[in-house]
Amino acid sequence: MTDLIREIQEEHRNLGPVLDLLEREVDAFEAGEPFDGELWDQILDYLRAFPAEVHHPKEDLIYRRLMARERAAAPALHDLEAEHVRLAATLGRLAELVEAVERDVELPRALLIGAARDFLAFQRGHMAREEEAFLPYAETHLGxxxxxxxxxxxxxxxxxxxxxxxxxxxxxxxxxILKAA
Ligand SMILES: [Fe+2]
Incomplete structure:
Protein backbone atom coordinates (compact mmCIF):
# COMPACT_ATOMS: atom_id res chain seq x y z
CA MET A 1 0.00 0.00 0.00
CA THR A 2 1.25 3.47 -0.80
CA ASP A 3 2.10 5.98 1.92
CA LEU A 4 -0.52 8.44 0.75
CA ILE A 5 -3.32 5.87 0.95
CA ARG A 6 -2.12 4.75 4.36
CA GLU A 7 -2.12 8.38 5.49
CA ILE A 8 -5.66 8.93 4.21
CA GLN A 9 -6.91 5.77 5.92
CA GLU A 10 -5.28 6.87 9.17
CA GLU A 11 -7.02 10.25 8.87
CA HIS A 12 -10.34 8.45 8.37
CA ARG A 13 -9.71 6.41 11.52
CA ASN A 14 -9.03 9.62 13.45
CA LEU A 15 -12.13 11.31 12.10
CA GLY A 16 -14.46 8.51 13.26
CA PRO A 17 -14.30 9.40 16.99
CA VAL A 18 -14.85 13.10 16.21
CA LEU A 19 -18.05 12.22 14.37
CA ASP A 20 -19.11 9.89 17.19
CA LEU A 21 -18.57 12.71 19.68
CA LEU A 22 -20.62 15.10 17.57
CA GLU A 23 -23.39 12.50 17.47
CA ARG A 24 -23.34 12.21 21.28
CA GLU A 25 -23.66 15.98 21.54
CA VAL A 26 -26.58 15.94 19.11
CA ASP A 27 -28.27 13.16 21.10
CA ALA A 28 -27.70 15.08 24.36
CA PHE A 29 -29.05 18.31 22.90
CA GLU A 30 -32.06 16.46 21.53
CA ALA A 31 -32.65 14.94 24.97
CA GLY A 32 -32.93 18.47 26.36
CA GLU A 33 -29.46 18.86 27.84
CA PRO A 34 -27.84 22.30 27.67
CA PHE A 35 -25.88 23.22 24.56
CA ASP A 36 -22.13 22.79 25.07
CA GLY A 37 -21.04 25.63 22.78
CA GLU A 38 -17.35 25.30 23.49
CA LEU A 39 -17.29 21.66 22.48
CA TRP A 40 -19.45 22.20 19.38
CA ASP A 41 -17.11 25.04 18.36
CA GLN A 42 -14.03 22.87 18.74
CA ILE A 43 -15.59 20.04 16.75
CA LEU A 44 -16.61 22.37 13.92
CA ASP A 45 -13.29 24.25 13.97
CA TYR A 46 -11.48 20.95 13.69
CA LEU A 47 -13.70 19.69 10.86
CA ARG A 48 -13.04 22.87 8.93
CA ALA A 49 -9.33 23.07 9.74
CA PHE A 50 -8.32 19.54 8.91
CA PRO A 51 -10.71 17.25 7.00
CA ALA A 52 -11.98 20.12 4.82
CA GLU A 53 -8.70 22.04 4.38
CA VAL A 54 -6.07 19.31 4.28
CA HIS A 55 -7.60 15.84 3.98
CA HIS A 56 -10.08 16.37 1.14
CA PRO A 57 -7.61 18.24 -1.09
CA LYS A 58 -5.27 15.22 -0.86
CA GLU A 59 -8.05 12.96 -2.09
CA ASP A 60 -8.96 15.46 -4.80
CA LEU A 61 -5.40 15.28 -6.14
CA ILE A 62 -5.61 11.49 -6.44
CA TYR A 63 -9.09 11.71 -7.91
CA ARG A 64 -8.05 14.21 -10.59
CA ARG A 65 -5.11 12.08 -11.59
CA LEU A 66 -7.35 9.04 -11.88
CA MET A 67 -9.94 10.95 -13.87
CA ALA A 68 -7.32 12.23 -16.29
CA ARG A 69 -6.55 8.65 -17.15
CA GLU A 70 -9.65 6.61 -16.38
CA ARG A 71 -12.56 8.88 -17.07
CA ALA A 72 -14.87 5.88 -17.49
CA ALA A 73 -14.46 5.13 -13.78
CA ALA A 74 -16.15 8.34 -12.67
CA PRO A 75 -19.63 6.91 -11.94
CA ALA A 76 -18.16 4.14 -9.81
CA LEU A 77 -16.23 6.70 -7.78
CA HIS A 78 -19.35 8.72 -6.91
CA ASP A 79 -17.90 12.01 -8.12
CA LEU A 80 -15.71 12.48 -5.11
CA GLU A 81 -14.89 16.15 -5.70
CA ALA A 82 -18.57 17.08 -5.88
CA GLU A 83 -19.15 15.23 -2.61
CA HIS A 84 -16.37 17.28 -0.99
CA VAL A 85 -18.05 20.48 -2.17
CA ARG A 86 -21.40 19.29 -0.81
CA LEU A 87 -19.79 18.29 2.48
CA ALA A 88 -18.28 21.75 2.88
CA ALA A 89 -21.70 23.31 2.24
CA THR A 90 -23.39 20.99 4.76
CA LEU A 91 -20.73 21.81 7.33
CA GLY A 92 -21.05 25.55 6.62
CA ARG A 93 -24.81 25.36 7.16
CA LEU A 94 -24.28 23.54 10.46
CA ALA A 95 -21.72 26.14 11.59
CA GLU A 96 -24.18 28.97 10.82
CA LEU A 97 -26.85 27.31 12.96
CA VAL A 98 -24.42 26.71 15.83
CA GLU A 99 -23.42 30.36 15.69
CA ALA A 100 -27.07 31.39 15.78
CA VAL A 101 -27.73 29.23 18.85
CA GLU A 102 -24.69 30.79 20.53
CA ARG A 103 -25.98 34.29 19.74
CA ASP A 104 -29.24 33.26 21.41
CA VAL A 105 -31.16 33.54 18.19
CA GLU A 106 -34.50 31.79 18.65
CA LEU A 107 -34.54 28.77 16.41
CA PRO A 108 -36.18 25.40 16.72
CA ARG A 109 -33.86 22.80 18.24
CA ALA A 110 -34.93 20.43 15.49
CA LEU A 111 -33.29 22.66 12.87
CA LEU A 112 -29.83 22.32 14.39
CA ILE A 113 -30.35 18.64 15.19
CA GLY A 114 -31.47 17.94 11.62
CA ALA A 115 -28.53 19.80 10.09
CA ALA A 116 -26.07 17.95 12.34
CA ARG A 117 -27.60 14.57 11.53
CA ASP A 118 -27.55 15.36 7.80
CA PHE A 119 -23.88 16.25 8.02
CA LEU A 120 -23.04 13.10 10.03
CA ALA A 121 -24.88 10.78 7.66
CA PHE A 122 -23.36 12.33 4.57
CA GLN A 123 -19.82 12.46 5.99
CA ARG A 124 -19.95 8.83 7.17
CA GLY A 125 -21.42 7.60 3.89
CA HIS A 126 -18.82 9.56 1.96
CA MET A 127 -15.96 8.09 3.97
CA ALA A 128 -17.33 4.56 3.51
CA ARG A 129 -17.55 5.09 -0.26
CA GLU A 130 -13.96 6.27 -0.30
CA GLU A 131 -12.80 3.26 1.68
CA GLU A 132 -14.80 0.75 -0.34
CA ALA A 133 -14.53 2.15 -3.86
CA PHE A 134 -12.18 5.07 -4.32
CA LEU A 135 -9.08 4.04 -2.38
CA PRO A 136 -8.94 0.43 -3.66
CA TYR A 137 -9.54 1.71 -7.20
CA ALA A 138 -6.74 4.27 -6.90
CA GLU A 139 -4.44 1.65 -5.47
CA THR A 140 -4.91 -0.65 -8.48
CA HIS A 141 -5.01 1.98 -11.21
CA LEU A 142 -2.17 4.30 -10.29
CA GLY A 143 1.47 3.30 -10.54
CA ILE A 177 -12.76 12.16 22.69
CA LEU A 178 -10.54 10.24 25.12
CA LYS A 179 -13.21 10.53 27.82
CA ALA A 180 -15.91 9.26 25.47
CA ALA A 181 -13.83 6.26 24.35
FE1 LIG B 1 -11.68 11.00 2.97
Missing amino acids: PDDWAALAGRAEGGPDPLAGGTAERRFAALREA
Whole structure:
Protein backbone atom coordinates (compact mmCIF):
# COMPACT_ATOMS: atom_id res chain seq x y z
CA MET A 1 0.00 0.00 0.00
CA THR A 2 1.25 3.47 -0.80
CA ASP A 3 2.10 5.98 1.92
CA LEU A 4 -0.52 8.44 0.75
CA ILE A 5 -3.32 5.87 0.95
CA ARG A 6 -2.12 4.75 4.36
CA GLU A 7 -2.12 8.38 5.49
CA ILE A 8 -5.66 8.93 4.21
CA GLN A 9 -6.91 5.77 5.92
CA GLU A 10 -5.28 6.87 9.17
CA GLU A 11 -7.02 10.25 8.87
CA HIS A 12 -10.34 8.45 8.37
CA ARG A 13 -9.71 6.41 11.52
CA ASN A 14 -9.03 9.62 13.45
CA LEU A 15 -12.13 11.31 12.10
CA GLY A 16 -14.46 8.51 13.26
CA PRO A 17 -14.30 9.40 16.99
CA VAL A 18 -14.85 13.10 16.21
CA LEU A 19 -18.05 12.22 14.37
CA ASP A 20 -19.11 9.89 17.19
CA LEU A 21 -18.57 12.71 19.68
CA LEU A 22 -20.62 15.10 17.57
CA GLU A 23 -23.39 12.50 17.47
CA ARG A 24 -23.34 12.21 21.28
CA GLU A 25 -23.66 15.98 21.54
CA VAL A 26 -26.58 15.94 19.11
CA ASP A 27 -28.27 13.16 21.10
CA ALA A 28 -27.70 15.08 24.36
CA PHE A 29 -29.05 18.31 22.90
CA GLU A 30 -32.06 16.46 21.53
CA ALA A 31 -32.65 14.94 24.97
CA GLY A 32 -32.93 18.47 26.36
CA GLU A 33 -29.46 18.86 27.84
CA PRO A 34 -27.84 22.30 27.67
CA PHE A 35 -25.88 23.22 24.56
CA ASP A 36 -22.13 22.79 25.07
CA GLY A 37 -21.04 25.63 22.78
CA GLU A 38 -17.35 25.30 23.49
CA LEU A 39 -17.29 21.66 22.48
CA TRP A 40 -19.45 22.20 19.38
CA ASP A 41 -17.11 25.04 18.36
CA GLN A 42 -14.03 22.87 18.74
CA ILE A 43 -15.59 20.04 16.75
CA LEU A 44 -16.61 22.37 13.92
CA ASP A 45 -13.29 24.25 13.97
CA TYR A 46 -11.48 20.95 13.69
CA LEU A 47 -13.70 19.69 10.86
CA ARG A 48 -13.04 22.87 8.93
CA ALA A 49 -9.33 23.07 9.74
CA PHE A 50 -8.32 19.54 8.91
CA PRO A 51 -10.71 17.25 7.00
CA ALA A 52 -11.98 20.12 4.82
CA GLU A 53 -8.70 22.04 4.38
CA VAL A 54 -6.07 19.31 4.28
CA HIS A 55 -7.60 15.84 3.98
CA HIS A 56 -10.08 16.37 1.14
CA PRO A 57 -7.61 18.24 -1.09
CA LYS A 58 -5.27 15.22 -0.86
CA GLU A 59 -8.05 12.96 -2.09
CA ASP A 60 -8.96 15.46 -4.80
CA LEU A 61 -5.40 15.28 -6.14
CA ILE A 62 -5.61 11.49 -6.44
CA TYR A 63 -9.09 11.71 -7.91
CA ARG A 64 -8.05 14.21 -10.59
CA ARG A 65 -5.11 12.08 -11.59
CA LEU A 66 -7.35 9.04 -11.88
CA MET A 67 -9.94 10.95 -13.87
CA ALA A 68 -7.32 12.23 -16.29
CA ARG A 69 -6.55 8.65 -17.15
CA GLU A 70 -9.65 6.61 -16.38
CA ARG A 71 -12.56 8.88 -17.07
CA ALA A 72 -14.87 5.88 -17.49
CA ALA A 73 -14.46 5.13 -13.78
CA ALA A 74 -16.15 8.34 -12.67
CA PRO A 75 -19.63 6.91 -11.94
CA ALA A 76 -18.16 4.14 -9.81
CA LEU A 77 -16.23 6.70 -7.78
CA HIS A 78 -19.35 8.72 -6.91
CA ASP A 79 -17.90 12.01 -8.12
CA LEU A 80 -15.71 12.48 -5.11
CA GLU A 81 -14.89 16.15 -5.70
CA ALA A 82 -18.57 17.08 -5.88
CA GLU A 83 -19.15 15.23 -2.61
CA HIS A 84 -16.37 17.28 -0.99
CA VAL A 85 -18.05 20.48 -2.17
CA ARG A 86 -21.40 19.29 -0.81
CA LEU A 87 -19.79 18.29 2.48
CA ALA A 88 -18.28 21.75 2.88
CA ALA A 89 -21.70 23.31 2.24
CA THR A 90 -23.39 20.99 4.76
CA LEU A 91 -20.73 21.81 7.33
CA GLY A 92 -21.05 25.55 6.62
CA ARG A 93 -24.81 25.36 7.16
CA LEU A 94 -24.28 23.54 10.46
CA ALA A 95 -21.72 26.14 11.59
CA GLU A 96 -24.18 28.97 10.82
CA LEU A 97 -26.85 27.31 12.96
CA VAL A 98 -24.42 26.71 15.83
CA GLU A 99 -23.42 30.36 15.69
CA ALA A 100 -27.07 31.39 15.78
CA VAL A 101 -27.73 29.23 18.85
CA GLU A 102 -24.69 30.79 20.53
CA ARG A 103 -25.98 34.29 19.74
CA ASP A 104 -29.24 33.26 21.41
CA VAL A 105 -31.16 33.54 18.19
CA GLU A 106 -34.50 31.79 18.65
CA LEU A 107 -34.54 28.77 16.41
CA PRO A 108 -36.18 25.40 16.72
CA ARG A 109 -33.86 22.80 18.24
CA ALA A 110 -34.93 20.43 15.49
CA LEU A 111 -33.29 22.66 12.87
CA LEU A 112 -29.83 22.32 14.39
CA ILE A 113 -30.35 18.64 15.19
CA GLY A 114 -31.47 17.94 11.62
CA ALA A 115 -28.53 19.80 10.09
CA ALA A 116 -26.07 17.95 12.34
CA ARG A 117 -27.60 14.57 11.53
CA ASP A 118 -27.55 15.36 7.80
CA PHE A 119 -23.88 16.25 8.02
CA LEU A 120 -23.04 13.10 10.03
CA ALA A 121 -24.88 10.78 7.66
CA PHE A 122 -23.36 12.33 4.57
CA GLN A 123 -19.82 12.46 5.99
CA ARG A 124 -19.95 8.83 7.17
CA GLY A 125 -21.42 7.60 3.89
CA HIS A 126 -18.82 9.56 1.96
CA MET A 127 -15.96 8.09 3.97
CA ALA A 128 -17.33 4.56 3.51
CA ARG A 129 -17.55 5.09 -0.26
CA GLU A 130 -13.96 6.27 -0.30
CA GLU A 131 -12.80 3.26 1.68
CA GLU A 132 -14.80 0.75 -0.34
CA ALA A 133 -14.53 2.15 -3.86
CA PHE A 134 -12.18 5.07 -4.32
CA LEU A 135 -9.08 4.04 -2.38
CA PRO A 136 -8.94 0.43 -3.66
CA TYR A 137 -9.54 1.71 -7.20
CA ALA A 138 -6.74 4.27 -6.90
CA GLU A 139 -4.44 1.65 -5.47
CA THR A 140 -4.91 -0.65 -8.48
CA HIS A 141 -5.01 1.98 -11.21
CA LEU A 142 -2.17 4.30 -10.29
CA GLY A 143 1.47 3.30 -10.54
CA PRO A 144 4.66 4.20 -8.67
CA ASP A 145 5.25 7.28 -10.86
CA ASP A 146 1.78 8.57 -10.07
CA TRP A 147 2.28 8.12 -6.34
CA ALA A 148 5.68 9.78 -6.43
CA ALA A 149 4.20 12.79 -8.25
CA LEU A 150 1.22 12.97 -5.89
CA ALA A 151 3.30 12.72 -2.73
CA GLY A 152 5.19 15.85 -3.72
CA ARG A 153 2.00 17.81 -4.28
CA ALA A 154 -0.04 16.97 -1.20
CA GLU A 155 -0.01 20.05 1.02
CA GLY A 156 -0.89 20.75 4.61
CA GLY A 157 0.55 19.67 7.91
CA PRO A 158 -0.25 16.73 10.15
CA ASP A 159 -3.61 16.10 11.73
CA PRO A 160 -3.91 18.64 14.58
CA LEU A 161 -5.72 16.04 16.70
CA ALA A 162 -3.34 13.15 16.15
CA GLY A 163 -0.84 11.81 18.66
CA GLY A 164 2.47 13.59 19.00
CA THR A 165 1.55 16.52 16.78
CA ALA A 166 -1.72 17.38 18.54
CA GLU A 167 -2.31 21.11 18.67
CA ARG A 168 -3.06 22.90 21.89
CA ARG A 169 -6.10 24.67 20.45
CA PHE A 170 -7.83 21.30 20.16
CA ALA A 171 -6.82 20.07 23.62
CA ALA A 172 -10.38 20.16 24.99
CA LEU A 173 -11.67 18.23 21.97
CA ARG A 174 -8.96 15.62 22.35
CA GLU A 175 -9.79 15.23 26.01
CA ALA A 176 -13.52 14.86 25.26
CA ILE A 177 -12.76 12.16 22.69
CA LEU A 178 -10.54 10.24 25.12
CA LYS A 179 -13.21 10.53 27.82
CA ALA A 180 -15.91 9.26 25.47
CA ALA A 181 -13.83 6.26 24.35
FE1 LIG B 1 -11.68 11.00 2.97
